[in-house]
Amino acid sequence: MPTTKLTRPTVPFSEAAWITGLPSSIFTEESHYRLREWARKWCDDVLMPAAAKYEEAGIITDNDAYSQAAKDGVLLVFALGVRVPQKFADMAKAQGIELPAGIKPSEWNNIHDYIIWDEFNRCASSAAVMGLVGGLTYGAGPIIHFASEEQRQKWLPDIFAGKKRICLAITEPLAGSNVANLSTSAVKSDCGKYYIVNGNKKWITNGIYSDYFTTAVRTSGKAGDAHGISMLLIPRGEGVTTKHMKMMGGGGSGTTLVEFDDVKVPVENLIGKEGEGLRLVFYNFNHERMTIAFTALRYARVCLEDSIAHARRREVFGQKLIEQPVVRHKIGHMAREVEALQAWVESVVYSQLHLSTEQSNLLTGGTCGLLKAHAGIVLEHVCRDAVHLLGGMGLTKGGTGDRIERIWRELKALTVPGGSEDVLLDLGVRQQLKLVKPQGAKM
Ligand SMILES: Cc1cc2nc3c(=O)[nH]c(=O)nc-3n(C[C@H](O)[C@H](O)[C@H](O)COP(=O)(O)OP(=O)(O)OC[C@H]3O[C@@H](n4cnc5c(N)ncnc54)[C@H](O)[C@@H]3O)c2cc1C
Known part of the structure; x- marks a missing residue:
């Protein structure tokens, strides 16, 4: 140590x-x-x-x-x-x-x-x-x-080196939680040298800034068929259009509608094999969910920090807010949620330190789903109380409430992407059920 x-x-x-x-x-x-x-x-x-x-x-x-x-x-x-x-x-x-x-x-x-x-x-x-x-x-x-x-x-x-920017383009207007539903098509050209890509991707973080789009495309089958999906790196070029989406949260990071219109992509840009695109997408989900949990945890701590600082300065009815037992009680609830989340995050980080990515995906996949969902729920609770403790300042851009006002607008951009809360709560339980022995099995 x-x-x-x-x-x-x-x-x-x-x-x-x-x-x-x-x-x-x-x-x-x-x-x-x-x-x-x-x-x-x-x-x-x-x-x-x-x-x-x-x-x-x-x-x-x-x-x-x-x-x-x-x-x-x-x-x-x-x-x-x-x-x-x-x-x-x-x-x-x-x-x-x-x-x-x-x-x-x-x-x-x-x-x-x-x-x-x-x-x-x-x-x-x-x-x-x-x-x-x-x-x-x-x-x-x-x-x-x-x-x-x-x-x-x-x-x-x-x-x-920062000369090319990249983003992950999976979601489509009709394929979000259900990734297998995607329909952006990649059809081989007659000469066999290109895929011709057509379709739309929605809510793509950094899309407007990107030169490369790591894109899940359909090379065979119909929407809903998980085995017909492949992964292509599509460079920005003819037929690729990007439009900035107006968002409650995530807009500043460049949330984007990406349109592919007869885009010619060299077959050498296929990542992995045809038909294994979904496996490639799922492989990184654990890490993505952990990074969202890390973000929610720090945001929740920021809410706590800025509200306590305010409560120690602000005088209402002749005393500082922090001298009110009701205010301390509210802060106590915020703090217990943040510290418990911290402990869970640290414990999963520690487990994963000692596991390969494959082991981690298998053994901590369900836990990561639950943790990501939980982190968003904690953030919503803590941010709600932080906005109240700051009064009008909690709704004001700039000044004491600047970070809290921003987090309030941003927090749903942590609970929907990367697996929506309801989907992950369900997935977390299903994954854990797979890891235990069937009920009634001998020890
Ligand atoms: C700010 C932001 C950034 C994003 N960045 C990216 C990105 O970089 N790349 C990318 O590919 N995508 C990105 N996305 C898309 C994101 O992954 C999807 O929005 C998400 O997967 C949910 O899909 P959906 O919006 O189509 O909602 P839907 O799939 O329509 O689901 C809507 C709601 O239905 C409920 N629901 C759905 N299925 C179930 C179920 N099985 N059980 C219980 N409830 C269910 C949930 O409450 C869910 O929130 C981003 C989205 C946002 C908002």
């Missing part, structure tokens, strides 16, 4: 226990503490100013944060997620890019992934964080795990 000094934050519950220096069974490496400090500074220096600009405009207005993220290895680690295999680190190093905070590729794991998501989300801006890494995190996964070496060499260096 690295020696860390106990620190006293200015606001109670504003930090997870390990950050205040309390002993932890998970955050045991010096690199965890180094990355946390680095990511906090990066959030303060790059993301907070970016959030102010992008949230005001409702869209990303410049390339400043993205270029900085490329230089500082942020794009690299978000594209790779929970491990940094040496071959990908070498690919990035050839362009002068190393991991953040001087972490070695062999050291990086899902604990570092949690730390960087947690710290970056202190800015409470989906435009800044998801605008930067939403498409990349989910869109690069199939290339990292399933593309051929030739495809990786062709696409990844530019993605790590």
